[in-house]
Amino acid sequence: MSAAAGADHARQLPEGADAASPLLEIRGLRVSFTLSDGRRLTAVDGINLSVAPGEAVGLAGESGSGKSTAVGAIMGLLAPNGRIDAGSIRYRGLDLAAKGAPLRRTRWREIAVVFQGSLVALNPVIKVRDQVAEAIELRLGEPAEVAQEKAKLLLHDVGIPEKRINAYPHQLSGGQRQRAMLAVALSCSPAVLIGDEPTTALDVIVQAQILELLDRMRQEYGLGLILITHDLAVIADMCDRVAIMYAGRIVESGSVKEIFSAPRHPYTQALLGAAPDARAGRRTIKVLEGHPPDLSALPPGCHFAPRCPLADARCREEDPPTIEYADQVTLACHRYSLGDGKLPTPIDAPYPTLELGKR
Amino acid sequence: MSEQLRANTSASAPLLRVRGVSVTYAAQRSIADLLARRSASGIVALDSVDLDVNAGEIVAVVGESGSGKTTLARVIAGLIAADEGVVEVEGEGPNDWRSVGMVFQDPYETLDPKRTLGEFIAEGLEAQGLPMDRVDTALEAAELLPAAAFRDRVPEELSGGQRQRVVIAGALALNPKLVIADEPVSMLDVSMRAQILALIEQLRRDQGIAWIFITHDLSLAWAISDRVVVLYLGAVVEEGTAEQVLRNPAHPYTRALLAALPSTDPGAAGTHSLAAGEIPQGDTPSGCRFRNRCAHAIEACALTRPPLEVAPGGGAEHRVACIRAAELPPLS
Ligand SMILES: Nc1ncnc2c1ncn2[C@@H]1O[C@H](COP(=O)(O)OP(=O)(O)OP(=O)(O)O)[C@@H](O)[C@H]1O
Ligand SMILES: Nc1ncnc2c1ncn2[C@@H]1O[C@H](COP(=O)(O)OP(=O)(O)OP(=O)(O)O)[C@@H](O)[C@H]1O
Ligand code: SF4
Ligand code: SF4
Numbered sequence: 103m104s105a106a107a108g109a110d111h112a113r114q115l116p117e118g119a120d121a122a123s124p125l126l127e128i129r130g131l132r133v134s135f136t137l138s139d140g141r142r143l144t145a146v147d148g149i150n151l152s153v154a155p156g157e158a159v160g161l162a163g164e165s166g167s168g169k170s171t172a173v174g175a176i177m178g179l180l181a182p183n184g185r186i187d188a189g190s191i192r193y194r195g196l197d198l199a200a201k202g203a204p205l206r207r208t209r210w211r212e213i214a215v216v217f218q219g220s221l222v223a224l225n226p227v228i229k230v231r232d233q234v235a236e237a238i239e240l241r242l243g244e245p246a247e248v249a250q251e252k253a254k255l256l257l258h259d260v261g262i263p264e265k266r267i268n269a270y271p272h273q274l275s276g277g278q279r280q281r282a283m284l285a286v287a288l289s290c291s292p293a294v295l296i297g298d299e300p301t302t303a304l305d306v307i308v309q310a311q312i313l314e315l316l317d318r319m320r321q322e323y324g325l326g327l328i329l330i331t332h333d334l335a336v337i338a339d340m341c342d343r344v345a346i347m348y349a350g351r352i353v354e355s356g357s358v359k360e361i362f363s364a365p366r367h368p369y370t371q372a373l374l375g376a377a378p379d380a381r382a383g384r385r386t387i388k389v390l391e392g393h394p395p396d397l398s399a400l401p402p403g404c405h406f407a408p409r410c411p412l413a414d415a416r417c418r419e420e421d422p423p424t425i426e427y428a429d430q431v432t433l434a435c436h437r438y439s440l441g442d443g444k445l446p447t448p449i450d451a452p453y454p455t456l457e458l459g460k461r
Numbered sequence: 462m463s464e465q466l467r468a469n470t471s472a473s474a475p476l477l478r479v480r481g482v483s484v485t486y487a488a489q490r491s492i493a494d495l496l497a498r499r500s501a502s503g504i505v506a507l508d509s510v511d512l513d514v515n516a517g518e519i520v521a522v523v524g525e526s527g528s529g530k531t532t533l534a535r536v537i538a539g540l541i542a543a544d545e546g547v548v549e550v551e552g553e554g555p556n557d558w559r560s561v562g563m564v565f566q567d568p569y570e571t572l573d574p575k576r577t578l579g580e581f582i583a584e585g586l587e588a589q590g591l592p593m594d595r596v597d598t599a600l601e602a603a604e605l606l607p608a609a610a611f612r613d614r615v616p617e618e619l620s621g622g623q624r625q626r627v628v629i630a631g632a633l634a635l636n637p638k639l640v641i642a643d644e645p646v647s648m649l650d651v652s653m654r655a656q657i658l659a660l661i662e663q664l665r666r667d668q669g670i671a672w673i674f675i676t677h678d679l680s681l682a683w684a685i686s687d688r689v690v691v692l693y694l695g696a697v698v699e700e701g702t703a704e705q706v707l708r709n710p711a712h713p714y715t716r717a718l719l720a721a722l723p724s725t726d727p728g729a730a731g732t733h734s735l736a737a738g739e740i741p742q743g744d745t746p747s748g749c750r751f752r753n754r755c756a757h758a759i760e761a762c763a764l765t766r767p768p769l770e771v772a773p774g775g776g777a778e779h780r781v782a783c784i785r786a787a788e789l790p791p792l793s
C-alpha cells in the first residue's frame with residue numbers, strides 16, 4: 103500500500119460523527135425536484151441503503167430510476183431545483199441530510215465519487231498530476247511539495263505510467279483518464295467511494311482493468327464501495343450486495359448471491375434476463391415492454407404494474423409495501439407479501455421471450 | 462440466415478466486398494502535440510482489411526476502442542475514402558448511397574432536436590431524390606406505429622430506444638440492402654436494447670437487409686450475428702461464425718475480450734484481464750500487432766506479421782492470425 107492514500111492515517115472524523123456508528127447508512131431518503139411548471143417530481147422515494155468498510159454494494163436500474171439523484175443527495179450536489187424531503191444519510195452517525203451538515207468540500211474527504219464522463223470532470227488545461235496535487239492541497243491543506251509527491255504516488259497506484267503523469271487529460275486514453283479520476287477521488291483518502299457508471303463509456307478490456315483496480319482499492323484501503331451501473335453483470339462480478347431501483351424505489355435488495363440466483367421481483371427478473379450472454383452461451387432474452395413511468399404523474403398502485411406480467415387488480419390500486427425477509431432480502435411486490443416472513447419461493451414472471459440468432 | 466438464403470448467396474458474389482482497405486489519418490498537429498512539443502505522425506487506422514458481407518447476413522465487427530471499427534464503417538458507407546484497397550457494393554463503388562445505410566451510436570447527435578421525425582426522414586429522401594411517401598413506410602418498418610402519430614413529433618418526446626428507431630427508419634427509407642450500425646444500442650437500457658436487436662433481426666428476415674453490427678460488447682455480437690470479425694489495431698485478427706469465434710476463440714486477443722466480459726450467470730467464473738495494458742496509440746508493433754500485450758508471445762512473434770489462416774481444428778470459414786494458435790491451451 104502506498105503512503106498516498108487509504109486508511110493509513112488515523113481518520114479524523116468530522117464533528118458530530120463517531121467511529122462506532124455504521125459507515126454510511128441511508129434511511130427513508132426522499133428527494134424531489136421542482137419542475138418549471140411548478141409541479142414536483144419525486145426522483146428518490148424513500149430508499150434505504152448502507153455500506154460497511156470493505157464492502158461493495160451495487161445499485162442498478164434503468165435510466166431515470168433515481169440512481170444519480172441519490173448520489174447527488176449523499177454528496178450535497180443536488181441541482182438547485184432539488185431538495186431532500188425526508189430521511190437521513192448518516193456517515194458514522196452524522197446526518198448529512200440534516201440542516202447544517204458539513205459543507206460539500208469537507209464531505210469529499212469522507213465520501214468521493216467517480217462519474218462516467220471523466221473528460222468533463224477533469225480540467226483540460228491542467229496536467230493530471232497537478233490536478234491531483236491541487237485536490238490534496240485544497241481538501242487536506244497539505245503544502246504544495248507534499249501534495250505533488252502524494253499525487254505522484256497515487257497516480258502510480260492507479261496504474262498511470264510515470265511518463266504520462268505530466269500529460270494533459272486529452273492526451274490520455276479513456277481508460278487512463280478514468281484512472282486519473284480515481285486518483286483525484288482517492289486523493290483525500292475517503293472512507294466511501296461511489297462509482298456512478300464509472301466504466302460505462304469504456305470497452306470491455308479497459309472496463310475489466312478499472313474494475314480490478316476498484317476492487318483492489320476496496321480491499322487495500324477498506325473502502326466502502328457503492329457501484330452504480332445499469333449492467334448487472336458488472337455488479338455480479340464486483341459486489342457483495344445489490345439493490346434494484348425502479349421509479350425512485352428500491353424494489354428488491356439482498357446479497358448478490360441470493361438475488362442473482364433467485365430473483366423474486368418481476369423487474370429484477372426482467373433486468374437479469376434482458377441481456378444476452380456470450381460466456382453463458384445464452385441468446386434467448388426476456389422482453390420488457392414499455393418504459394419507466396413519468397415520475398411527475400405516477401398512477402396509483404405498483405409503479406411497475408403497467409409492465410409486469412404478474413400484475414393483477416390489486417397491483418393497480420395498492421402500492422406494495424417493502425418487506426424485509428430473512429437474510430436481509432427486501433422486496434416490494436404484492437405477490438410475496440402474504441408469506442410468513444421466511445424467504446419466499448421465487449415466482450417466474452412470464453415475460454415474452456425473444457430468441458435471437460435463430461437461423 | 463435460412464438455408465435457402467445461404468444457398469443463394471454463398472455461390473454468387475457477396476453483397477459487400479472489401480479488399481485490402483487501408484486508412485491512415487493525416488498527420489495533423491493537435492494542441493496536445495504542440496503542448497507536448499511532439500511532431501504529429503499519421504495514425505494507421507486500417508491496415509489491409511478484407512471483408513465480405515452476403516445479402517441478408519449479419520456480421521458483427523468487434524474490437525477495443527481505437528481498433529478501427531468506426532473507420533471501417535465510414536469507408537464502407539463512403540463517408541471517407543480509403544488510401545488503398547477496394548470497396549464494392551454489388552460490384553460498384555460505394556457512391557451508391559441508396560444501398561448502404563448508416564446508424565450511429567448516439568441518436569441524440571443524429572437527430573436535430575428542433576425538427577420533427579417526419580422532417581428528419583424526408584431530408585434523407587430529398588437528398589436522394591426519392592418520393593416523400595416513403596416517410597410513413599419507413600416509420601412503420603421501424604415499428605413506430607401508427608406512423609401518423611410519430612410523424613409530427615420531435616425527438617424530445619421519445620424514449621432513447623424510440624429515438625434510435627427513428628434513426629433506423631431514416632436509414633431504411635433509402636431502401637438499403639446493407640445497413641451499418643455503429644454501436645447502435647450502447648447508449649440504451651437493456652430493455653430498449655432488446656427492442657432494437659429484435660428489429661434488426663426482423664428487418665433481415667422480412668426484407669433481407671444485411672447488417673454490419675459494430676460493437677465492443679461480445680454478448681451482443683454473439684446474440685445477433687451470423688459471423689464475427691475481430692479487429693485489432695486496424696487489422697482482422699480472427700473471423701468466423703459466431704459459434705466459432707465466440708465459443709471457440711483461437712486468437713489470444715479474442716480470448717482476452719471474452720475473459721474480460723462480466724456475466725450474471727452464477728456459474729460463470731469472474732472476469733480477468735488477459736491482455737496487459739492498453740491498445741497502443743499511434744505506433745503498431747512489428748511482427749504480430751498484439752505481441753506487446755499477449756501472454757503467449759515468443760520471440761518469433763516479433764519477426765513477421767502472422768497471416769490470416771484457417772484456425773486449427775476449425776471449419777474453413779474460421780480464420781485466425783496467430784502463429785501459435787495451434788499451441789494455445791484449451792479454454793477452461
Ligand atoms: N434537476 C432536475 N430537475 C428535474 N428533474 C430531474 C432533475 N434531475 C433529475 N431529474 C429526474 O429525476 C429522475 C431520476 O434521474 P436520475 O438522473 O437520478 O436517474 P438515473 O437512475 O441516474 O438515470 P441514468 O441511468 O440515466 O443516469 C429522472 O426522471 C430525471 O428526469
Ligand atoms: N479523424 C481522425 N483523425 C485522426 N485519427 C483518428 C481519427 N478518427 C480516428 N482516429 C484514430 O484512428 C484509430 C481508429 O479509430 P476508430 O474510431 O476507427 O476506432 P473504433 O474501433 O471505432 O473505436 P471506438 O470503440 O472508441 O469507437 C484510433 O487510433 C483513432 O484515434
Ligand atoms: S406488485 Fe404486482 S405489479 Fe408490482 S411487481 Fe409485484 S406483481 Fe408486479
Ligand atoms: S502471434 Fe504471438 S504475439 Fe501474436 S497473438 Fe499469437 S502468440 Fe500472441
Ligand SMILES: [Mg+2]
Nearest residue numbers: 169170171298
Ligand atoms: Mg445517472
Ligand SMILES: [Mg+2]
Nearest residue numbers: 530531532643
Ligand atoms: Mg467507434
